[in-house]
Amino acid sequence: MSRLTAVAALIVLCLGLCLPAQARVNLPDFSELAETAGAAVVNLSTVRSVNTEDKLRDFLKNHPRGGPFEDFLDQFQRRFKEEAPSKRQRSMGTGFIISKDGFIVTNNHVVEDAEEIKVQLRGKDKPLPAKVIGRDPELDLAVVKIENGGDLPFLQFGDSDVLKVGAWVVAIGNPFGLNNTVTAGILSAKGRVIGAGPFDNFLQTDASINPGNSGGPLLDLDGKVVGINTAIVASGQGIGFAIPSSMAASVIADLREHKQIQRGWLGVSIQDVDENAAKALGMEEPKGALITSVMEGEPASKAGVQVGDVITSVGGHEVKDAAAMLRVVAANRPGSKTELGVWRKGKAMTVTATLGQRDAAKLGAAKTESEPESKSASLVGMTLRPLKAEEARAVGVPAGKGLLVAEVEPGSPAADAEVKAGDVLLEANQTPVNSLADFSKVIEGDARKKGVALLLLKRGQQNLFRAVALPDKQ
Structure with a gap:
């Protein structure tokens, strides 16, 4: 072996011995935090x-x-x-x-x-x-x-908003009754919506969370609470969810001081703005919360908010989607005056609303001979007709208002937009539709120009918008 070869072998040996030690140095030690x-x-x-x-x-x-x-x-x-x-x-x-x-x-x-x-x-x-x-x-x-009477150890809240995806986090809890089990992982994602409630905005972590961990803390490396462990994906591993501290801290303060929650309330039904809806509304990009109904006598109604408006900001905070609007409104105190950024019929405007108190009780809240099916309705793939008097009463629509969706053709633009038989069509492109002639006028005019028809439908006791893309004119 030459001298050069021997030196190279010695360097390789040193690296082999040193790298694992260096790797261990870079890994965090959770023992003090756990204790x-x-x-x-x-x-x-x-x-x-x-x-x-x-x-x-x-x-x-x-x-x-x-x-x-x-x-x-x-x-x-x-x-x-x-x-x-x-x-x-x-x-x-x-x-x-x-x-x-x-x-x-x-x-x-x-x-x-x-x-x-x-x-x-x-x-x-x-x-x-x-x-x-x-x-x-x-x-x-x-x-x-x-009621203990002692000087108990306690945890403080950190700021989940500044926590970055990939940061180390630690969960402590009692999975399957195994007291004070400590698990570690990283923050896998933020802003997860899992259908658990109206304010979904979960932190996702791969720190092991199991039944019994519910209610336990998710901690950063400073030992501050950045989340409250709440849910798991039963069929998966390494997928747990925590309520972020940025949302939880104020709620906990309310519960502790007032024994109830003080949440803002507008009194509207909303949905997301998709690309077709944005196109129909003349918006440059899909964003905000589209108003599908306004409760009479509630804050939004008093402020002049209308069905078809898009709320783009609340109190200066940008609203990206319906879920974001719910969270921002709820974060404001009842009785506070809040400016709403509104997009209405192609124009941006501002209205001021005095928020109310969010209350769970409020949340509980065939073709005719005289008028044959229009070509416009066929164009989008649905059969429309006026409502009979008893049908209008049953669905809560004034007599002479709206059209019943009698049929939806499978594979048609209306079917693709999830319009369903039994829906009541109230508006098209924010214009009231009370006859087939009304519908044809909108479809052949504004909707044809934009390439999309924004339909306001009544389904059961709820209003909702569906954006129907029009096929290219042959």
């Missing part, structure tokens, strides 16, 4: 009554009478009602202390309908009773309180 933050993470156990007769009723709905098991089902139902009219259901979750006097944050679904709540502190022999201070079902948050 310090873990002291403020608690186990919540709850007891609630379950009406087993309701569960039996649901079971029988899926097993109709008349089959070979009818006798068995009759005997089962009698025996079930006699011996098990109700039962006590126990469940577990996680929470974390946010003040030395014993206020604890968890998920609403952990404590909802609980008749008894016990909190197990780390290192203590016996659990302590707790009471619910306030709940927010829409964001799935709750605050409970224990």
